[in-house]
Amino acid sequence: xxxxxxxxxxxxxxxxxxxxxxxxxxxxxxxxxxxxxxxxxxxxxxxxxxxxxxxxxxxxxxxxxxxxxxxxxxxxxxxxxxxxxxxxxxxxxxxxxxxxxxxxxxxxxxxxxxxxxxxxxxxxxxxxxxxxxxxxxxxxxxxxxxxxxxxxxxxxxxxxxxxxxxxxxxxxxxxxxxxxxxxxxxxxxxxxxxxxxxxxxxxxxxxxxxxxxxxxxxxxxxxxxxxxxxxxxxxxxxxxxxxxxxxxxxxxxxxxxxxxxxxxxxxxxxxxxxxxxxxxxxxxxxxxxxxxxxxxxxxxxxxxxxxxxxxxxxxxxxxxxxxxxxxxxxxxxxxxxxxxxxxxxxxxxxxxxxxxxxxxxxxxxxxxxxxxxxxxxxxxxxxxxxxxxxxxxxxxxxxxxxxxxxxxxxxxxxxxxxxxxxxxxxxxxxxxxxxxxxxxxxxxxxxxxxxxxxxxxxxxxxxxxxxxxxxxxxxxxxxxxxxxxxxxxxxxxxxxxxxxxxxxxxxxxxxxxxxxxxxxxxxxxxxxxxxxxxxxxxxxxxxxxxxxxxxxxxxxxxxxxxx
Numbered sequence: 001x002x003x004x005x006x007x008x009x010x011x012x013x014x015x016x017x018x019x020x021x022x023x024x025x026x027x028x029x030x031x032x033x034x035x036x037x038x039x040x041x042x043x044x045x046x047x048x049x050x051x052x053x054x055x056x057x058x059x060x061x062x063x064x065x066x067x068x069x070x071x072x073x074x075x076x077x078x079x080x081x082x083x084x085x086x087x088x089x090x091x092x093x094x095x096x097x098x099x100x101x102x103x104x105x106x107x108x109x110x111x112x113x114x115x116x117x118x119x120x121x122x123x124x125x126x127x128x129x130x131x132x133x134x135x136x137x138x139x140x141x142x143x144x145x146x147x148x149x150x151x152x153x154x155x156x157x158x159x160x161x162x163x164x165x166x167x168x169x170x171x172x173x174x175x176x177x178x179x180x181x182x183x184x185x186x187x188x189x190x191x192x193x194x195x196x197x198x199x200x201x202x203x204x205x206x207x208x209x210x211x212x213x214x215x216x217x218x219x220x221x222x223x224x225x226x227x228x229x230x231x232x233x234x235x236x237x238x239x240x241x242x243x244x245x246x247x248x249x250x251x252x253x254x255x256x257x258x259x260x261x262x263x264x265x266x267x268x269x270x271x272x273x274x275x276x277x278x279x280x281x282x283x284x285x286x287x288x289x290x291x292x293x294x295x296x297x298x299x300x301x302x303x304x305x306x307x308x309x310x311x312x313x314x315x316x317x318x319x320x321x322x323x324x325x326x327x328x329x330x331x332x333x334x335x336x337x338x339x340x341x342x343x344x345x346x347x348x349x350x351x352x353x354x355x356x357x358x359x360x361x362x363x364x365x366x367x368x369x370x371x372x373x374x375x376x377x378x379x380x381x382x383x384x385x386x387x388x389x390x391x392x393x394x395x396x397x398x399x400x401x402x403x404x405x406x407x408x409x410x411x412x413x414x415x416x417x418x419x420x421x422x423x424x425x426x427x428x429x430x431x432x433x434x435x436x437x438x439x440x441x442x443x444x445x446x447x448x449x450x451x452x453x454x455x456x457x458x459x460x461x462x463x464x465x466x467x468x469x470x471x472x473x474x475x476x477x478x479x480x481x482x483x484x485x486x487x488x489x490x491x492x493x494x495x496x497x498x499x500x501x502x503x504x505x506x507x508x509x510x511x512x513x514x515x516x517x518x519x520x521x522x523x524x525x526x527x528x529x530x531x532x533x534x535x536x537x538x539x540x541x542x543x544x545x546x547x548x549x550x551x552x553x554x555x556x557x558x559x560x561x562x563x
Contacts, residue, residue: 083111083112083113083188084111084112084113084188084191084192084543084546084547085112085113085114085115085187085188085189085190085191086104086107086112086113086114086115086190086191086192086193086194086546087114087115087117087176087179087190087192087193087194088100088103088104088107088114088115088116088117088138088193088194088195089117089172089193089194089195089196089199089202090116090117090118090195090196090199091164091196091198091199091218092118092119092121092122092147092150092164093150093153094150094372095218095371095372095441095442095443096196096198096218097118097122097126098443099196099216099218099302099329099442099443100116100194100196100216100218100329101116101126101134101138102329102330102331103194103216103300103302103326103329104116104134104135104138104194105135105138105331105333105334106326106329106333106539107137107194107539107542107543108135108136108137108138109135109137109333110539110540110543111137111543112137112543112546113137113139113187113188114137114138114139115139115141115179115190116134116138116139116140116141117141117142117143117172117175118140118141118142118143119142119143119144119145119146119147119168120142120143120144120145121145121149121150122142122150123140123142125150126140127140132331132334141175141179143168143171143172143174143175144171146163146167146168146171147160147163147164147167147168148160148163157282158279158281158282158285161198161281161282161285162281162285164198164199165200165201165285165288168199168201169201169204169205172202172205173205176190176205176209190211191211191212191546191547192211192212192213192214192297192546193205193206193211193212193213193214194213194214194216194300195213195214195215195216196215196216196217196218197215197216197217197218197224197289197290197292197293197299198285198286198289200215200288200289200291200292203215203292203295203296204295206297207295212297212298212545212546213295213296213297213298214296214297214298214299214300214542214546215292215293215296215298215299215300216300216301216302216329217299217300217301217302218302218329218442218443219302219442219462219463219466219467220303220308220442220463220466220467220470221301221303221308221311221312221315221325222263222266222268222308222311222466222470223463223466223467224290224301224315225260225262225263225311225314225315226256226260226263226268226273226466227283227286227287227290228290228293228315228318228319229259229260229262229318230287230290232259232260233256233259233260233270233273234259234270252269252270252271252274253269253270253271254269254270255267255268255269255270256268256269256270260314261314262310262311262313262314262315262318263310263311263314264310265309265310265474266308266310266311266469266470266474267469267470267473267474268466268469268470269469271465272465272466272468272469273465273466275461275465276461276462276463293319293321294319294320296321297321297322297545298321298322298323298324298542298545299315299319299321299322299323299324300324300325300326300542301323301324301325301326301327302325302326302327302328302329302442302443302446303325303327303328303442303446304325304326304327304328304524304525304528304529304534304535305325305528305534305535305538306524306525306528306534307327307449307470307475307521308325308470312325322541322545324538324539324541324542325534325535325538326535326538326539326542327446327528327535328446328447328449328450328525328528328529328535329443329446330425330443330446330447330450331425332425332450332529335425335426335429353396353417353419353422353427354426354427354430356396356417357396357427357430357432357433358432360394360432361432362431362432362434363431363432363433363434363435363504363506364393364394364432364434364504365394365395365396365430365432365433365434365435366388366393366394366395366396366433366434366435366436366437366456366500366503366504367395367396367398367424367427367428367433367435367436367437367453368384368388368395368396368397368398368399368436368437369397369398369424369436369437369438369439369444370437370438370439370458370460371439371441371444371460372400375401375439375460376439376458376460377490378402379490380490380491381402381405381406382405382409382493383490383491383492383493383496384437384491384493384496385405385406385409385410385493386409386493386496387492387493387494387495387496387497387500388410388416388496388497388500389409389410389411389413390493390494390497391496391497391500391501392415392501393415393500393501393504394415394416395415395416395417396416396417396419396422396427396433397416397417397418397419398418398419398420398421398422398424399418399419399420400420400421403418403420406418424444424447425447425450425451428447428448428450428451428453429450429451433451433453434453434454434504434515435453435454435455435456435500435503435504436448436453436454436455436456437455437456437458437481437500438455438456438457438458439458439459439460439464440455440457440458440459440460440464440465440467440468440471441464441467442463442467445467445470445471448477448518449475449477449518449521449522449525450522450525450526451522452518452519452521452522453518454477454478454479454503454511454514454515454518455471455477455478455479456478456479456481456499456500456503457471457472457478457479457480457481457482458481458482458491459482468480468482475517475521476513476514476517477514477517477518477521478503478514479499479502479503479514481496481499484496484498484499
């Protein structure tokens, strides 16, 4: 092997010319390697398109015998747009696939060629009529269906996680071998793997093959930090053989800042972790995924820096690799091509919810969506339907199952609309939508923040209790529906109606403050993704690291040969 990849934060004021000075110290050797196909496939992809131009420049350089021109010419070749090939590997779940696809869209917009790897089942779902086609620069590849179906994974979530951890690696390696055979021509060699943290085996695959791995964590940085510092939590949480809760002074409402310094500015409590921690098999998968970051070359978050600055700063000090929040990883870049009431370019179809939304007053509609994976119990669903019916508030409810039962409870009303699917971000950005009853999944949370829509939080499982805590207490852009739950956890229809009316009210001081903060966060979010914003710059850093991994091979390759 000629070289070791060098990864890290790009240093300010260190252009490519300086990065290549070491290689330029032995100019004859460098010239030879620039004009002959190097053994490294990554260097070959960088140099081959410019081979003839480099040979012509070398002849001119040899005639003038100007040593200083070596650095300039190498820099000119390296500074030209570099079409890096990135292989993206999402965890096979809708929220994870959506987040990875949105990141892939952003990477492709920066010039990367992205190969998006899913199972055959997911390939069919992504090519279905309800899904947007992959963006330019992103191509889909599939491995066999070696894991349980997406439609049944909720019945045995731990078993599904086991299958993802043990069955996908071998067919993925075979796919990488096929991609290697395609290298050359229009398909550059794989420069990096970007994998969901929950497919942690990709880190080992990348390390064995000498390909850098960037791990994408599609949940809050606060959730990641809690499990990264898991051993710092009280014994009754981390050890199933520890004394019962009554035998310890640690209370469920105690904040994590008492155990983890990175949570000094957060309101997250022990109780937000307990629903998941009590599921031992699932939490072991989470711990294994978080632990794999130590061997990755970069950690990416779908959140943005401003939303969790304190926790992200703490993780940057604790982790051995760069930490880059590149969110929100939502399809905001496609909004300008879609329906817009303000510019008059209305695109609708029969039964399209936007025709109905266009006829509603501003901020009058409550959007309701409780996720595509785990949902509320049947009894809770009934209470939500009855609560919406009695609230008098307009609503748009996305419900894939049991819609006939809900329609029966809601009754025949022109105040509401129930559909199986919609373009969620597009709906949230519609001026008629003034609130969001949500299960607090990370993608939904980020879309609401981006759109500036206040939330009524009803978290269910996994990271959602932490998401809900951030929404209500840290960012202060919503209300917690669980506050109205009885001792069995059920929220009655009257309390739901009361909470809905409170969120949608225009005259209550608390609601006005929530709506004002939601708009403030909307502005922060918009600035983060614009040029010069935190997420924009972090994405630029990621692309620089991927492309610079080729350039640094020049230094390392020459050093190895000289030795």
